[in-house]
Amino acid sequence: MDIGETAAAPIGRDEFACLMAAVGPYEKRPRLAVGCSGGADSMALTLLLHDWATARGGTAIALTVDHRLRPDSTAEADRVAAWLQRRNIPHEILTRPETPVDGNLQAVARAARYDLMSRWCIKHGVLHLALAHHCEDQAETVLLRLARGSGVDGLSAMAPVVETASVRLLRPLLELSKARLRATLAATDALHVEDPSNDNPSFARVRFRQATPLLAAEGLTPKRLCDTAR
Numbered sequence: 001m002d003i004g005e006t007a008a009a010p011i012g013r014d015e016f017a018c019l020m021a022a023v024g025p026y027e028k029r030p031r032l033a034v035g036c037s038g039g040a041d042s043m044a045l046t047l048l049l050h051d052w053a054t055a056r057g058g059t060a061i062a063l064t065v066d067h068r069l070r071p072d073s074t075a076e077a078d079r080v081a082a083w084l085q086r087r088n089i090p091h092e093i094l095t096r097p098e099t100p101v102d103g104n105l106q107a108v109a110r111a112a113r114y115d116l117m118s119r120w121c122i123k124h125g126v127l128h129l130a131l132a133h134h135c136e137d138q139a140e141t142v143l144l145r146l147a148r149g150s151g152v153d154g155l156s157a158m159a160p161v162v163e164t165a166s167v168r169l170l171r172p173l174l175e176l177s178k179a180r181l182r183a184t185l186a187a188t189d190a191l192h193v194e195d196p197s198n199d200n201p202s203f204a205r206v207r208f209r210q211a212t213p214l215l216a217a218e219g220l221t222p223k224r225l226c227d228t229a230r
Contacts, residue, residue: 008179010187013055016048019172023161030058032128032170033121035113036091038064038080038193044181045132045173047188050089060130061090063120065113068098069105076193083191094120121167130170133158136178136209139225143208143215157229175226 011019026032034049036042046062053060062084066077077093084091094116121129141157162169173181185192212222 008183010184011044011048011176011180013051016052016172019175020049020052020170023170023172026056026128027058030056030128031061031126032058032130033061033063033117033124033126034130035117035132036062036064036080036084037113038076038083039132040185040192041132041134041137041173041178041181043080043083043190043192044184045130046084046089047087047190048184049130050087059090061092061124061126063117063129064091064093065109065116066093066095067109067112068096069109079193087190092120118164118167127168128170129167130172132173132181133171134173134176134178134181135226136212136222138174138229139212139222140208142225142229177222 020026030053032049032053034042034046036046046060049060050062062080064077064080066073068074081091081093096112096116117129121127138157145157158171158174160171160174216222
């Protein structure tokens with residue numbers, strides 16, 4: 001799909017069903033977890049996945065990790081819980097122990113999210129964990145790995161499906177733009193939180209994100225970088 005052609009179109013049920021089929025298979029009554037930070041991307045995926053699973057007699061459980069690396073993280077997690085409760089979407093908050101942090105805060109937060117969500121899936125017998133990474137996320141990952149000298153395997157970046165020893169990580173939205181996720185959220189009148197670290201230029205990923213218009217003007221559009229990764 002050319003994300004430029006339908007950049008502002010919400011993701012419909014049939015389209016999302018095709019995206020999910022591409023990262024299957026599932027049980028007859030699918031039971032999945034979905035990482036939901038409360039940001040626009042993960043909220044859109046949570047709503048789509050809840051609708052998809054319910055239509056098939058299954059369940060999608062949203063998992064929010066309170067990483068406690070920002071003062072507002074606990075309040076944000078509680079806010080997400082309230083929003084999802086109003087939509088009757090099952091939700092749990094997973095809390096990172098308050099231990100000292102050395103090194104990259106984003107890396108620590110990411111590791112905590114994967115660890116806590118994977119442990120929850122093991123404990124509750126859930127095989128599938130859906131994540132809301134989209135085309136721009138993939139493009140940033142390609143650039144980060146290129147800057148670090150990754151070889152061909154590394155430049156393949158994020159895979160739509162990763163089967164670990166404990167869970168299947170699913171990324172059904174990798175081919176879609178962030179604009180389409182925001183359009184999907186707007187179409188449902190859903191709320192979301194904004195993480196201030198997403199605009200902090202001290203992180204390399206943010207610097208690449210801020211350079212997107214310049215790179216796109218030279219032909220390195222997010223779609224082209226995603227095509228390269230694929």
